[in-house]
Amino acid sequence: MTAPVTRQITLVRRPTGIPVPEDFALVEVPRPVPGPGEILVRMRVGSCDPAIRGFLDDRPSYLPPVALGAPINGMSLGEVVESNNADWPVGTLLRTFAVWSEYYVVGADALGIERVEQAPGVPLQHYMGALGPVGLTAWVGLFEIGKAKAGDTVLVSAAAGATGSTVVQLAKAAGCRVIGMAGGAAKAQIVRDLGADVAIDYRAEPDLSAAIHKAAPDGIDVYFDNVGGETLDAVLPLMRLHGRIAVCGMIAQYNDADNPHGNRNLWQLVVNRLTMRGFITYDHPEVLGEAQAMLDRLFAEGKLKPLENVRDGLEKLPQAFIELMSGKTTGKTLVLI
Structure with a gap:
């Protein structure tokens, strides 16, 4: 029986100036297996953020740089598909800082991890944008x-x-x-x-x-x-x-x-x-509940309109990121997986 695999976007070389497609690679690797207390997540929405550009340089930032050959770091919205943690059952939607990979493993202490409660009729990608x-x-x-x-x-x-x-x-x-x-x-x-x-x-x-x-x-x-x-x-x-x-x-x-x-x-x-x-x-977890409540209320009242540009497919993440860093986009740059 063939072992399951996952596709990832990895860093081939460190960009000089605005990134180009040759800085990235789409690779296939064995699908990770969750250990004790961990969960396996299938990415549903990938996020392109300007801060990622800083992680691609080999210099200190508020997070460690991405190693050559390693998958790109970024915020992800995903669905739990295998769980060794009762607090995060299969089917749970979550946001967390993860990697550009169809499947990834995280623990309950992952950076920024939080549940996503999708309201009826609200597109999932909004929860990585103005509602996220x-x-x-x-x-x-x-x-x-x-x-x-x-x-x-x-x-x-x-x-x-x-x-x-x-x-x-x-x-x-x-x-x-x-x-x-x-x-x-x-x-x-x-x-x-x-x-x-x-x-x-x-x-x-x-x-x-x-x-x-x-x-x-x-x-x-x-x-x-x-x-x-x-x-x-x-x-x-x-x-x-x-x-x-x-x-x-x-x-x-x-x-x-x-x-x-x-x-x-x-x-x-x-x-x-x-x-x-x-x-x-x-760094401000004590106010995020209040913030989320206001975002949800304004959206429901029609006073908050998410501005997004959306693509489909993991392989589109590098080009979407390049266009973001070239100043060619408006709103939040997202990729549906």
């Missing part, structure tokens, strides 16, 4: 780190992306005035359609600082930063006294980590007594 890690990240950054409240002016970079598009909607639902930045006229229109009071096409602005100041002449209370680099430099002098900056990501330097932008305006942290803090969503 994307929405939780947006909520934690906006409310737990940024302390956004009704009446605040909130600026969001990469506002047509997965997290940014969700932040725009959450901030509007909370009664904030929202300014979203995106690259290109089409993406700026998407940001407007999501409810932003002002959408700035940064590619069409010769002076980004002037454009932001025009949109917020009285300053910014909360900046949700997905970009870093020159954009962060432009925003810092425009923050209001005691403003808050939630640093979610710095996609401007992910493809060129050896040459990071040197910020020149950090003195503004002192001038305006700003709070600037990076965060990882799952």
